[in-house]
Amino acid sequence: MKKQIKVVAAIIENDQNEILCALRSPKMSMGNQWEFPGGKVEENEEPYSALVREISEELGCRLETSREIFNENTHEYDSFVINLLSIKAKIVLGTPIAKEHSKLIWLKRENLESLKWAPADLPAVIQLMDEK
Numbered sequence: 001m002k003k004q005i006k007v008v009a010a011i012i013e014n015d016q017n018e019i020l021c022a023l024r025s026p027k028m029s030m031g032n033q034w035e036f037p038g039g040k041v042e043e044n045e046e047p048y049s050a051l052v053r054e055i056s057e058e059l060g061c062r063l064e065t066s067r068e069i070f071n072e073n074t075h076e077y078d079s080f081v082i083n084l085l086s087i088k089a090k091i092v093l094g095t096p097i098a099k100e101h102s103k104l105i106w107l108k109r110e111n112l113e114s115l116k117w118a119p120a121d122l123p124a125v126i127q128l129m130d131e132k
């Protein structure tokens with residue numbers, strides 16, 4: 001059976017209604033694909049606190065998350081199965097810095113489809129583009 005992983009991802013919107021998109025670096029697994037920043041949920045960890053921890057590690061800023069899952073998608077890659085929980089969030093302290101990613105950009109909803117997203121993210125991207 002393929003390995004199953006649970007991943008949380010932050011949909012961070014700024015005051016200009018732009019969404020933060022992060023490009024995975026070629027050094028990371030699934031390199032050169034766009035994602036919502038985040039990472040794996042550890043054992044016995046709650047998704048919301050996992051997301052705050054991951055964003056602090058990866059982007060060096062402090063998040064406040066919504067208390068609901070915006071989108072949940074299970075996707076089967078060649079070598080593992082991902083359960084991706086996308087959660088809306090705001091930055092409450094600091095400015096995001098790409099510590100691990102190749103690039104960070106803020107995009108309006110209507111332009112999200114111009115990026116090459118990690119396949120597991122597509123349902124969340126579509127839901128975001130449809131909501132306004």
Ligand SMILES: Nc1nc2c([nH]c(=O)n2[C@H]2C[C@H](O)[C@@H](COP(=O)(O)OP(=O)(O)OP(=O)(O)O)O2)c(=O)[nH]1
Pocket residue numbers: 007008009028029030034035036037038039040041082084118119120121
């Ligand atoms: N963070 C994140 N990962 C995603 C998304 N979509 C998607 O398929 N993934 C995949 C890529 C990776 O294989 C996996 C998450 O791993 P990661 O490398 O970001 O997590 P991590 O920081 O906890 O990893 P590690 O240090 O344990 O390697 O999920 C997404 O939107 N955000």
